[in-house]
Amino acid sequence: MFDESGLLAAYQPGGSSVFVSPRGVLLAEGVRAEAGCPEQAGTLLRDGAEIVVGAVPFALDAPARLVVPEKIRQSLVIGQRESRPPVSPKSQAHLDPLPDDEYVAAVERAVRDIRAGAYTKVVLARALRLNTPDFDPAPVVRGLAASGAGAYTFGVDVGGGRTLFGASPELLVARRGTTVSAHPLAGSIPRSPDPAEDARRAAGLLVSAKDRHEHTFAAEAVADGLRGFCRDLRVPSEPTLTATPTMWHLGSRITGEIADPGVSALALATALHPTPAVCGTPPDVARRAIAELETFDRGFFAGMVGWTAANGDGEWAVTIRCATAGPDGLDVYAGAGIVDGSDPQAELAETTAKLGTMLAALGVQHAA
Known part of the structure; x- marks a missing residue:
C-alpha cells in the first residue's frame, strides 16, 4: 500500500493509534476521553464525541480500551500496494519454544x-x-500495511505501555451509511510455496466437508446476529476463498441495509462479538472450554479492533494475526477451530502457519 497521506509514517506507538483498511488510513492521536466498555463508548458518542477508536478483548468481562482522541486524521483514498516486504525489527528476537505437545x-x-x-x-x-523488551512495533505495522498481509492493519494503544498490532483478514462488521457488511472466515488451510500444490490445497478447502461444516457455524451466527438490525440481508449460499500470504480461508461476504440508523457500527460489533470463528458453539460452553484448555489469557487476541464515528459509520475487524508489545516483551497469538473430525497435528500445522504472518513481519522463523 502506498501511503500518499503520510499518516502511517506519522504513527508513533504510545501516543497514537492507527487503523488501515480498504477504506483508507485512520490515525488517532492523544486521548480526550476513554471508555472501559462499548456501552460507555456509545455514551461518549451520543454526548458529542466525534469518533471512538480502540480495541475490545475476547473476554466479555475484561476491560476494553476505547478512546476519544484529541486529534483524528484520515486518508480516505489510498494507492496501490507496494511489493516490498515487511520491515523487520532492529533487535534480535529470541523465540521461546512453542508448546506443541x-x-x-x-x-x-x-x-x-x-x-x-x-x-x-x-x-x-x-x-x-x-523476549524483546521495549520493542517498537511501528516499523512492523508499516511493513504489514505495505505487504498486504491482511485487509485490516492496526497498531492500537491498549494501555499499560502496551500496543496491540497486527494484520487481520477478517471483517467483523462495518457500517457505511445504510449499508452493513461482514465477512466471517472459518475453515482454513496453510498455503504452499509451490503454485500447483497451493492451487490443490485451495480447491480441496473449498470442497472439504469438515471445513465447510466449521464455516457454517460462523457464517450462520453472524447472519443471525445481523438479522435483528438489518433489512434485506444478503447471505451467500456458498463460501468463497480468501487468501492471505500464509493461509487460504473460507469466507462469506454478508451485506444488508440497516433498519435503524441509530444503531452504530460499534453496537453491531458488540452484538456479534465473539463469533464462532474465534470462540465456538454454543458460545457459553465454548468459552468455558477455552478457559479450561488454554493455559494463557487471550487479552485482546480474538477480540475486535476498529473505530466508530458519531454518525454511526465505522469498521471493526476481528483481532487475529496479531501481537501485543509491552515493556516485558512480545506475545504472538494464533488459533484454530476444532470440530468433530479435526486432526490435532493438522490443527497444530494450521496455527503455525497463522503465526507465520506475524513471525515473518518480526523477522523470526520457526518450523514446527
Whole structure:
C-alpha cells in the first residue's frame, strides 16, 4: 500500500493509534476521553464525541480500551500496494519454544468432548513469547500495511505501555451509511510455496466437508446476529476463498441495509462479538472450554479492533494475526477451530502457519 497521506509514517506507538483498511488510513492521536466498555463508548458518542477508536478483548468481562482522541486524521483514498516486504525489527528476537505437545493434547481433549456432545465447536489458540523488551512495533505495522498481509492493519494503544498490532483478514462488521457488511472466515488451510500444490490445497478447502461444516457455524451466527438490525440481508449460499500470504480461508461476504440508523457500527460489533470463528458453539460452553484448555489469557487476541464515528459509520475487524508489545516483551497469538473430525497435528500445522504472518513481519522463523 502506498501511503500518499503520510499518516502511517506519522504513527508513533504510545501516543497514537492507527487503523488501515480498504477504506483508507485512520490515525488517532492523544486521548480526550476513554471508555472501559462499548456501552460507555456509545455514551461518549451520543454526548458529542466525534469518533471512538480502540480495541475490545475476547473476554466479555475484561476491560476494553476505547478512546476519544484529541486529534483524528484520515486518508480516505489510498494507492496501490507496494511489493516490498515487511520491515523487520532492529533487535534480535529470541523465540521461546512453542508448546506443541500441550496444544495437541488440548485439541485431542476438545475432539473427545465434541464427540461426547459437550459442544459442537471450540477455537483453541496458542501464544508464544518473544523476549524483546521495549520493542517498537511501528516499523512492523508499516511493513504489514505495505505487504498486504491482511485487509485490516492496526497498531492500537491498549494501555499499560502496551500496543496491540497486527494484520487481520477478517471483517467483523462495518457500517457505511445504510449499508452493513461482514465477512466471517472459518475453515482454513496453510498455503504452499509451490503454485500447483497451493492451487490443490485451495480447491480441496473449498470442497472439504469438515471445513465447510466449521464455516457454517460462523457464517450462520453472524447472519443471525445481523438479522435483528438489518433489512434485506444478503447471505451467500456458498463460501468463497480468501487468501492471505500464509493461509487460504473460507469466507462469506454478508451485506444488508440497516433498519435503524441509530444503531452504530460499534453496537453491531458488540452484538456479534465473539463469533464462532474465534470462540465456538454454543458460545457459553465454548468459552468455558477455552478457559479450561488454554493455559494463557487471550487479552485482546480474538477480540475486535476498529473505530466508530458519531454518525454511526465505522469498521471493526476481528483481532487475529496479531501481537501485543509491552515493556516485558512480545506475545504472538494464533488459533484454530476444532470440530468433530479435526486432526490435532493438522490443527497444530494450521496455527503455525497463522503465526507465520506475524513471525515473518518480526523477522523470526520457526518450523514446527
